[in-house]
Amino acid sequence: MDLRPLGASGLATPRLVLGGNVFGWTAKGEEAFAILDRFAAAGGVMIDTADVYSAWVPGHKGGESETLIGEWLRRGAGRRDDILIATKVGMLPGEGGARLEPARIAAAAEASLERLGTHIDLYYAHQDDKKTPLADSLAAFDALAKAGKVRAIGASNYSAERLAEALAVSEREGLARYEVLQPEYNLMTRENFEGARQRLCIDENIGVLPYFGLASGFLTGKYRSADDKAKSIRGDRMEAYLNERGYRVLAALDDVAAQTGATPAQVALAWLAAQPGVTAPIASATSVEQLEELIGVLTLELSDEQVERLSAASAG
Numbered sequence: 001m002d003l004r005p006l007g008a009s010g011l012a013t014p015r016l017v018l019g020g021n022v023f024g025w026t027a028k029g030e031e032a033f034a035i036l037d038r039f040a041a042a043g044g045v046m047i048d049t050a051d052v053y054s055a056w057v058p059g060h061k062g063g064e065s066e067t068l069i070g071e072w073l074r075r076g077a078g079r080r081d082d083i084l085i086a087t088k089v090g091m092l093p094g095e096g097g098a099r100l101e102p103a104r105i106a107a108a109a110e111a112s113l114e115r116l117g118t119h120i121d122l123y124y125a126h127q128d129d130k131k132t133p134l135a136d137s138l139a140a141f142d143a144l145a146k147a148g149k150v151r152a153i154g155a156s157n158y159s160a161e162r163l164a165e166a167l168a169v170s171e172r173e174g175l176a177r178y179e180v181l182q183p184e185y186n187l188m189t190r191e192n193f194e195g196a197r198q199r200l201c202i203d204e205n206i207g208v209l210p211y212f213g214l215a216s217g218f219l220t221g222k223y224r225s226a227d228d229k230a231k232s233i234r235g236d237r238m239e240a241y242l243n244e245r246g247y248r249v250l251a252a253l254d255d256v257a258a259q260t261g262a263t264p265a266q267v268a269l270a271w272l273a274a275q276p277g278v279t280a281p282i283a284s285a286t287s288v289e290q291l292e293e294l295i296g297v298l299t300l301e302l303s304d305e306q307v308e309r310l311s312a313a314s315a316g
Contacts, residue, residue, distance in 0.1 A: 003045075006179060006207030007207035009151070009154075011084055011152055012045075013209075013279065013280050014045060014280065015269075015281070015298060016295060016298055017046040018035075018048065018283070020048055020050075021049070022284045023064070023068040024068045025057055025060070025064065031287065032068055035291050037076075038291055038292070044298070045082070046086060046121075047084070048086045048282050049069055051066060051087060051089060055092060069085065069116060084121040085119075085121050086121060087112050088124040089108040089126060090127050094107060094111070095107040101136070102136050105140040106143070109150070119148065120144075120149065121151045122151065122152050122180060124153070124155065125137065125156065127156060127157045128155075128159070130162075135175070142175040154209075155180070155181055157183065160196035160200050164204075179206060180209060181197065181207070183208070184211055184212045185272065185275075186212055186215045187253075188240075201277045206277075208278045209279055210272055211282045213268065213269050214269070215268075217238075218241045218246065219268035220263075220265040221253065249314045253310070256306045256310060263293055265294065266294075266296040266297050269297040274307045
């Protein structure tokens with residue numbers, strides 16, 4: 001199993017990052033702990049969460065995922081040295097101001113550190129904040145890094161232009177720089193990363209950890225007609241994919257899965273892991289059974305022809 005460096009951050013991960021958006025929401029208690037245990041046992045290294053997970057659930061206020069991960073870490077003596085924790089700031093309202101204002105970053109980081117009970121390996125700006133000067137936000141992140149509370153910083157949902165501007169500010173001001181980009185990217189949503197952002201990340205040695213790698217479940221092959229939308233709470237999102245292009249992608253996934261003995265979901269994630277500049281996709285699981293399928297991407301190798309076939313099917 002290969003460890004892939006996350007740009008120049010000094011961090012590295014195998015080609016699957018475990019998404020933590022479900023923890024404390026659709027995966028709780030012992031079931032969630034079992035998922036995390038299995039991920040670590042399989043050689044998984046990085047767990048991705050955010051302070052805002054899962055504030056959208058009635059009765060939740062945010063921080064539920066971080067709290068559960070912190071409890072899991074405390075249950076396993078010595079486990080922390082083998083695990084990387086990524087979390088985010090910028091979408092959950094709270095003390096210190098809004099979004100990426102310096103005081104908000106400082107306050108949110110302290111709250112995340114308390115819930116996790118440990119330092120943060122990778123701390124993301126969850127989304128761009130054009131109202132706050134980049135130099136101000138980066139100085140706040142830099143202070144956290146200098147204090148040993150954060151090892152590296154990253155940017156989620158930044159355009160190529162804003163990421164390039166942030167890199168220039170960091171270099172000019174001598175501040176910590178964004179070493180990782182987290183974009184939405186999958187076989188059905190390619191325009192969000194391919195092109196300027198992909199070139200910038202390659203040129204600047206920025207690690208890339210895409211989210212929504214399975215297009216909200218569409219690329220598992222679970223949804224093949226309008227009738228299938230009722231299969232989950234995310235079914236309404238399938239409307240954008242149930243078309244000629246979507247069916248073409250599913251057919252290509254089925255063919256490559258048959259050739260490799262893998263599943264469509266494993267093939268879709270392996271395609272992401274094979275893209276230039278991509279370090280590892282992020283995917284979440286609400287059961288150990290789901291995770292068993294996902295971890296197959298840790299060792300699945302697609303041929304150049306298979307990668308190209310999938311790319312051609314999803315073009316347009």
